[in-house]
Structures are given as C-alpha cells and as structure tokens.
Amino acid sequence: MLFPHLGFGLGVRPEHYEALLGERLGCVSWLEALTENYLVPGGRPLHYLERLRAHYPIVLHGVSLSIGGSDPLNLEYLKQVRTLAERCKPAWISDHLCWTGVDGVNLHDLLPLPYTEATVRHVVSRIDEVQHRLGRRLVLENVSSYLTYAQSDMSEWEFLTEIAERADCLLLLDINNVYVSSINHDFDPKSYLRHIPVQRVQQFHLAGHRDCGTFLIDTHDEPVCEAVWELYSFALGRFGPVSTMIERDGNIPGVEVLLEELQRAREIEREIRAA
Amino acid sequence: MSPLLELQRMFQADVLGAQPSSFATEVVEHPAKPAAVRIAIYRDAYRIRLREALASNYPQLKRWAGDETFDAIADAYIDTHPSHQPSVRWFGDTLAAVLSHSLPAQPWIGELAQWEWLMSLAFDAVDRATLHPGRLAEFSAEQWPELQFEFHPSVHCLILRTNAPALYKALSEGHTVAAPSHTHEMQWLIWRQDLTPRYRSLDPSEAGALRVVLDNGTFESMCTALCEWYPEEDVPMQAASLLREWLDAQMICSAASP
Numbered sequence: 001m002l003f004p005h006l007g008f009g010l011g012v013r014p015e016h017y018e019a020l021l022g023e024r025l026g027c028v029s030w031l032e033a034l035t036e037n038y039l040v041p042g043g044r045p046l047h048y049l050e051r052l053r054a055h056y057p058i059v060l061h062g063v064s065l066s067i068g069g070s071d072p073l074n075l076e077y078l079k080q081v082r083t084l085a086e087r088c089k090p091a092w093i094s095d096h097l098c099w100t101g102v103d104g105v106n107l108h109d110l111l112p113l114p115y116t117e118a119t120v121r122h123v124v125s126r127i128d129e130v131q132h133r134l135g136r137r138l139v140l141e142n143v144s145s146y147l148t149y150a151q152s153d154m155s156e157w158e159f160l161t162e163i164a165e166r167a168d169c170l171l172l173l174d175i176n177n178v179y180v181s182s183i184n185h186d187f188d189p190k191s192y193l194r195h196i197p198v199q200r201v202q203q204f205h206l207a208g209h210r211d212c213g214t215f216l217i218d219t220h221d222e223p224v225c226e227a228v229w230e231l232y233s234f235a236l237g238r239f240g241p242v243s244t245m246i247e248r249d250g251n252i253p254g255v256e257v258l259l260e261e262l263q264r265a266r267e268i269e270r271e272i273r274a275a
Numbered sequence: 276m277s278p279l280l281e282l283q284r285m286f287q288a289d290v291l292g293a294q295p296s297s298f299a300t301e302v303v304e305h306p307a308k309p310a311a312v313r314i315a316i317y318r319d320a321y322r323i324r325l326r327e328a329l330a331s332n333y334p335q336l337k338r339w340a341g342d343e344t345f346d347a348i349a350d351a352y353i354d355t356h357p358s359h360q361p362s363v364r365w366f367g368d369t370l371a372a373v374l375s376h377s378l379p380a381q382p383w384i385g386e387l388a389q390w391e392w393l394m395s396l397a398f399d400a401v402d403r404a405t406l407h408p409g410r411l412a413e414f415s416a417e418q419w420p421e422l423q424f425e426f427h428p429s430v431h432c433l434i435l436r437t438n439a440p441a442l443y444k445a446l447s448e449g450h451t452v453a454a455p456s457h458t459h460e461m462q463w464l465i466w467r468q469d470l471t472p473r474y475r476s477l478d479p480s481e482a483g484a485l486r487v488v489l490d491n492g493t494f495e496s497m498c499t500a501l502c503e504w505y506p507e508e509d510v511p512m513q514a515a516s517l518l519r520e521w522l523d524a525q526m527i528c529s530a531a532s533p
Binding site for chain 2: 036037039040041042043044045046047064069070074077080099101102103104105106107108109111113114118119122146147148149150151184214215217
C-alpha cells in the first residue's frame with residue numbers, strides 16, 4: 001500500500017551538491033528534491049539532479065500544486081512535473097494540503113483550507129485528477145498554519161484523515177508543522193497524531209521554526225527543537241519506522257551539521273525499536 | 276461564486292494588501308491572538324518571501340543598490356507584478372523593463388537587472404550537445420556558402436549603453452565597484468560553456484556576423500556582412516576564425532547545408 005521505506009534522508013539544497021557527491025557520498029539513504037527547483041529548461045540544476053539520482057533514491061516535493069485552490073488545476077504544471085518524474089524516477093511525489101493563490105496569482109505560500117465537508121469533496125476530486133495525470137498516488141503534507149476559519153467545523157486531523165481515506169492518497173506528516181500549529185491553535189499535538197491512520201503515513205519531515213512569542217513561525221532556518229524531537233519520538237511509537245528527513249531552507253549550514261541532526265533521528269528510532 | 280473561491284479571494288486581497296477586505300470576519304478571534312495579527316503573519320511572510328525571491332534572482336543588483344534601496348525597488352515591483360508562475364525562479368522577469376522605465380536618469384540600474392536576468396537564463400537554458408570543431412571539415416567547398424548554423428539556446432546578443440557588465444563583474448567578484456556611467460553603445464555576448472554562464476564584449480564586425488547567422492543566415496551572408504569591415508580577400512579567413520572561436524566556446528550545436 002505504501003511506497004518503499006527509504007530510511008533517513010535530507011532535503012537536497014544546491015549548497016550541498018558537491019559534498020553529497022564527493023566527501024559525503026552515501027551519507028544518507030535518500031534525498032528529497034524541491035520539484036520547482038528542477039522545472040527549468042536545463043543547466044546546473046538538472047545536471048546535479050541526474051548525478052545525485054545515480055547515487056541516491058530521489059523523492060520530489062512540490063510547493064505549487066495548490067490542491068485546495070479554486071482555480072482549475074494547472075495542467076501545464078502537472079505535465080512538467082510528470083516529465084520531470086519520468087526523467088528522475090522519484091520514489092514518490094509529494095506536495096501540500098493547501099492552496100497557493102487564486103485568479104492565476106501564486107502567493108508562493110502554503111495557505112490553510114477551511115476544514116469543511118465541502119472542502120473535503122473539492123480537494124478529493126482534485127487529488128483524483130492529479131493522481132490520474134501523474135499516474136501514481138500522491139503524498140500530501142500537513143502545513144503549518146496561523147489562523148482558523150470561522151466556517152471550519154472539523155479538526156485539522158479529521159480533515160486530513162477524511163481526505164487521505166476518500167482520495168486514497170498518502171500522507172507526509174511534518175512533525176514540526178504539527179507542533180507549530182498546536183501552539184498557534186492551542187491543541188494537543190499528540191492527540192493530532194493519535195487520530196492519523198497509521199497505514200496512510202509515508203514520510204516524516206523534521207525542521208526548525210522561530211518562536212515569535214504568541215506564535216511559532218515555520219521558518220525552516222533553525223535546528224529541530226527539543227519539543228519536536230519529543231513529538232517525533234511519540235510519532236515513531238505510533239507509526240513505526242517511517243522514512244524521515246531534515247528540511248532546512250534558511251541559514252543553511254554545512255551538510256555535516258544536518259547529518260548530526262539526522263543521526264539524532266536515527267538514535268531516537270533505535271531507542272523506540274528497542275523499547 | 277463558490278464559498279471557497281470567495282473566501283480565497285478575500286484572503287488573497289488581504290495578503291496582497293491591494294484593497295480593503297472583510298476577510299478578518301472569516302477568522303476565529305482569540306483574546307491573545309487576534310485575527311488581524313494572524314492575517315498579518317501571512318501578509319508579512321508574502322512580502323518577505325517575494326523580496327527574497329527577487330534578491331535570489333538579482334543578487335548583484337541587490338549588492339549594488341544596498342538593502343534599503345533594493346527593498347524599495349522590490350516592494351514597488353511586488354505591489355504591481357504579482358507572481359503567476361509555479362516557481363519563484365521566474366519572479367522578476369520584467370524587472371529590468373520596469374526599472375528602465377521608472378528610473379530613466381539611472382539607466383545602469385535597468386541594464387544591470389537586464390544583464391543579471393540574461394545571465395540567469397543562460398545558467399539554466401536548455402541542454403544541447405555542441406558541435407565538435409572537426410565536424411565542419413566534413414562539408415565540401417560547394418556546401419560551405421549555403422551552410423547554416425544552429426546555436427546553443429543560451430547564446431544571446433545584446434546592446435548596452437552603460438557599464439552594467441563592469442558593475443556586475445566587480446560586484447560578483449567582490450572587487451571595488453566603479454561609478455556607474457554611460458558608455459558608447461556596446462555589443463555583448465552571453466552564453467553558457469559547459470555549466471558556466473560566460474560573457475564578453477563583441478567588436479562590431481563579430482556582432483554583425485553573429486547576428487546574421489543567429490538569424491539563420493548562411494555562411495555566405497555572414498561573409499557579406501563581414502565585407503563591411505574587412506577587405507574582401509581577408510573575409511574568408513576572418514569568417515573561419517570567428518566560426519572556430521564560436522565552436523571552441525561551445526556556442527554552436529549543429530551545421531547543415533540544404
């Protein structure tokens with residue numbers, strides 16, 4: 001039902017291309033590539049993606065599908081993603097359960113959806129079409145959010161579960177996003193995880209955020225914090241071994257720093273298995 | 276209009292800050308976390324993200340302008356040119372034209388942006404195999420006049436009237452930057468060799484010849500163009516020399532005669 005388990009990986013960034021192909025070759029079991037970074041005609045990005053995929057399984061992770069948007073699905077974008085997938089043979093393709101803009105505008109943000117039955121139906125029908133056009137099941141990630149719509153009449157975890165079950169898609173659980181949203185919306189992050197069906201979870205993300213006082217902001221520019229490590233441990237206890245990776249998009253350190261973080265994830269999984 | 280579309284339009288209007296919106300009434304209020312603050316997080320993040328995208332696409336322009344001026348340039352552009360592309364890679368594609376129009380007294384700003392954008396287009400232009408110089412020997416003397424050349428998609432000629440390329444070079448190499456200035460009209464060539472974008476100036480004869488063959492002109496018409504600068508007896512040698520230089524620079528993908 002799930003795609004193969006890949007173990008521990010990293011989000012690949014251009015700063016680390018040479019290290020991943022040189023002195024750190026084989027340091028991780030897989031790499032997650034940001035889809036949009038490789039939707040370019042040619043040159044260095046696609047050159048490195050080709051070289052990396054000779055050594056690492058690749059997963060494509062997009063930010064512009066706008067699966068919850070009200071505009072028609074961008075078929076040209078989907079065609080480009082499919083062409084890229086034919087080229088780099090990803091283990092799976094993921095994007096976010098969100099919308100990114102309307103009336104042709106792309107706000108380049110992962111905006112939350114109202115948690116309603118009507119939105120569930122809307123998103124499920126669009127996932128059906130995307131899965132058909134990509135010829136594979138989609139993996140969708142929960143996003144961090146900073147507001148709740150007055151019209152929402154179910155919880156985020158109910159919304160996520162309903163969509164995954166009805167669309168028969170898989171989930172990428174971003175443990176940091178669950179934690180960030182739990183603080184911003186005052187819910188119990190463990191309760192969130194307890195409600196997600198185990199058989200739907202394909203992947204975990206781990207990342208850092210910024211504490212802005214009343215809110216946590218999902219910035220991906222800090223190390224993973226202690227509370228997220230603790231939640232990761234809880235998630236492993238519930239879901240078992242799940243392909244896990246570290247995401248870093250700002251203040252990008254040397255790859256060795258991210259490998260140290262990833263080593264901690266490995267150790268936590270080992271402890272959970274032993275227990 | 277579907278309720279979802281209506282909601283998303285209100286949210287987007289608030290993020291873009293372009294018009295008053297009643298979106299706040301759609302958001303749950305919380306004593307410690309007011310709706311207005313929650314919405315402002317998205318509005319601020321949008322501006323920061325697109326500023327970063329422009330800075331990433333125009334790093335030398337930002338270095339030259341400084342943070343404050345660059346942010347002002349970016350904000351004016353963000354307010355008038357929302358993104359319509361899936362990737363921020365393409366955000367700012369019209370910035371050079373906007374700056375040339377809005378800052379006519381400082382033409383080097385628009386030209387620096389134009390230069391930087393064209394360098395980025397060369398960076399990720401379509402990959403194509405290039406022609407080995409030895410392959411031209413396969414054509415007979417009768418075929419040569421009608422020979423046409425297909426150039427690498429990264430090859431681009433342009434005319435500039437300021438020292439924008441010198442500014443770009445100094446900025447990207449971390450050297451002392453000369454004062455921006457007008458220059459006489461100069462022809463420039465940008466292309467990619469292996470994986471690296473390259474550039475150089477063109478003298479008028481090379482620029483004239485290159486524009487002819489880039490426009491699907493034949494070798495013979497390229498020679499005719501060179502007659503404007505060289506005595507007729509020197510033209511074949513000059514033309515061969517230029518071709519050799521373009522081939523060595525991996526600018527030509529194929530040659531064919533009808």
